[in-house]
Amino acid sequence: MHGAKRGVFISFEGVEGSGKTTQAQALADWLQKSRIPYIFVRDPGTTKIGEKIREILLDKEYREMHAKCEVLLFLAARSQVTYEKILPALREKKVVVTDRFSDSTFAYQCYGRQLPRRLISIFNRFAAAGIKPDLTFLVDIDATRRMERGKFNDRMETEAEGYHQNVRQGYRALAARSKKRFKILDGEKTVDVIHDEVIHLVKELLKRKGCKI
Template sequence: MSGLFVVFEGGDSAGKSTQVRQLAGWLQQKGIAYRVTHEPGDSWLGGEIRRLVLSPDSGDITARAECLLYIADKAQHVVEVVKPALARGEVVVCDRYVDSTIAYQAAGRALPPDDVETIALWATQNLRPDLTVLLDVDPRQAVGRIAQKDRIESAGDDFHQRVRGGFLRLAERDPEHYLVLPARDSIESIARRVRERVQELLAEGDLAAAPVEAQKVSDPSGRLEP
């Protein structure tokens, strides 16, 4: 793969969508080819899975079934979207990836983390991000302010605290590939630190700037995160 894979992770309403837009705008200005994407939902199969796992009308989905649905989304997404963009030499900027499944379904739903990680890495053909930006925030300051919660957002404070802990443990074990930032820092402060890290990776990979048309950066949640 000749491109660069950058993932934004964190709890609900941490500001990932905003920072995805910030980074995409900077790449656009630099003339660097990029692809903005998200999980779950940015593939034909993922759209159906997203509807199932997030809709409050889906009813009772067991923790293991939920986990496998999210992993199926990733398997399709990597083949259909991520790997082709990387093969073209683009910077792939992704809102959520494998870490979200480990944090939400392993830590949050109390499933065996090694099992979840093994299956997720198998499904994604062991494709790992070059950089994961983790926006860390207390869920009580983020999820609690969402007016209309989806099925996952409604899982409760204890669930979201476990999710936060899951993310932080992943970052602690591989600090070289993570940038952990307080989500309540200013938008520009976070964006600047992300740009600095991405610039370093671009220089190391010698990714040449190329003319690129502006992309529409969508918010997959239907809300604009601050």
């Protein structure tokens, strides 16, 4: 990215089955085609350590996992991907696309599991080195509609439906508080229609940041 001081950081958020990964991957493909240097990460995951932590987090064997253990594992994985992948890429002026980031912790652990927001806010800043996405896409879908989209099997996905409703409301509350950073996408539109909206908004952002596309 010529002219920009650092890279551009874009996150995708939403409940399971909303279409985050589909859209994040489609954006990554577009960046590739457009020859814009980028990295695509998922949180938790991507790093060797993060993928191990992800396995533990999603394993249905660990139903006994305490909410505090859960949040600390998510944050541990996030700090690793932040320092190992995201910060270096931003320094190299790349576009970073992430499938989930700190907003997930607010939505899932504060709204879903009722952990105190003040504490999570401090933990999140600590784990993510104080960085925030420049643009966050919230793929919004009714928690019952997402169930029509396939099998949901892991420890988080198989939580009670009320929990997922709280998470969705949590995301909407977050988006309402940070209107500039968040863009809400209607997850019930077709994949292509949503992708076009994503590209439109990303092009605008890249231009603002001085990237010639």
